[in-house]
Amino acid sequence: MALENLTPSDEQIKSAPNPNYLEGDYLKGVLEMTFRDGNPVAEKLVDEIFSSRQIDSIYLVGAGGSNSYIEPVKYILDKYCDLRIERINSTELETRRPKPVNEKAVVLLTSHNGETEDTVVAARWAKTTGAVTVALTSGHDSGLAKICDYLLPYSKELPGMPKTMIAYLFAAHFLKRLGNPVGAQLIADLEAMPAKLHDIKNAERERGMELARRYKDENIYYVLSSGILSALNYQYSICIFNEMLWLDASDIHSGEFRHGPFEVADPEMAYVFLMDNGENRKIDQRALKFTRRVTDKIITFDAGRYEDVSPLLSPFVIGVTWYWFAHTLSVLREHPLSVRRYMWKVDY
Structure with a gap:
């Protein structure tokens, strides 16, 4: 069955909102708030997870923009720690069902509003494996947040950079816990x-x-x-x-x-x-x-x-x-x- 024509009219397109978050001090304020609120949460979460059990792998899971925003974290952890680090599309996590996703894995799932269907489904499957599940989302009361064991929250103000900053803080505090000086340096750099x-x-x-x-x-x-x-x-x-x-x-x-x-x-x-x-x-x-x-x-x-x-x-x-x-x-x-x-x- 063919879809109905859902293309907005030229008038509707031209009149749609188009905010520019780079104007003024807006971005600076949001990121300062993100670091201030997110840094202690990330530190506490990392300590609780990695002191409670042996972790052999970390899976970074998302779809669309959320999937790409966490690639830098994979790059950093690949470079500076010995754990298996994977980034995978939400749907494919559930269909592939990797064997290393088990009680010795952390699965960090990200969705801006916390209701992305593919990511919620992936979280439900990850929970069945015994893995530690972490929701990285601005949807503090979302379906994703309710399913996962832990919440890494950030502000709804922006979908991109706050999410990336919180993901970086997760990686930085993990490296710091390992005794790698890159972790402490990253935290200082993120604050600046x-x-x-x-x-x-x-x-x-x-x-x-x-x-x-x-x-x-x-x-x-x-x-x-x-x-x-x-x-x-x-x-x-x-x-x-x-x-x-x-x-x-x-x-x-x-x-x-x-x-x-x-x-x-x-x-x-x-x-x-x-x-x-x-x-x-x-x-x-x-x-x-x-x-x-x-x-x-x-x-x-x-x-x-x-x-x-x-x-x-x-x-x-x-x-x-x-x-x-x-x-x-x-x-x-x-x-x-x-x-x-x-x-x-x-x-x-």
Whole structure:
């Protein structure tokens, strides 16, 4: 049975809300609150879980943007601890049913409102295995929060950065508990992050808006990244370009570019590179160098420009530099980021 036409009218699209959380001091205030309230909760939760039983693996579970926001945590824990760390889509956790999800596993499930059906189903299955389940959500009384053993809450004010900050605090306190100095340093850096991001977002405003003006008429974007940023290209492709702007986009790992995707490189294609000063920079630079031989339609968002920010925190920097571009693009194309055709409207 065909779906009815649910596309909003041009008037409805243009009149939809389109707030820009980068204006003023809003982002700084929300992140300061997130750290202040979330830091002691994350510390207590980590101590309770890891002092109560032996843990061999941590599974990071989510869908859509929530799935990508927790990739940096996998990167950090892979790099600095000996446990098995996996990130997996909510639906696939329940269908795959990994054997290591058992009484020696922590399953951290994330959903902004705590009612994402796929993630709630995954939480119910994880509970049957004896694993420790943790809900990372702003829905403090949500279905997900009620199912899980523990709650890592954050404010409803923003869906992205507060969630990422709380996930980072979970990882940082775990590393601190292990005696790894990276944990304590991450906590200190996260406390300083709201003020730093405030300055960075002000410095990046004009560049981001100019890039949007220059590339507002593109119909497809290829987004490349690697390392700790390797899920942001996925998020920006499916969440911003596809979901919010109704534009075609493809996310490509920079290390995979030469293994197929560069065959469709074309002077008329627009490429977006997300970069930092981490160990993977050489991978991004190699892909960027080739792309420059094909086209000049290249947009770079480079956290490496801010040398006083650890590469481990580059997702926060990219988040604000990118958002100026994305929001301005939505304004110029008269397509607010809040508009949806199917999401929250149809059964799936």
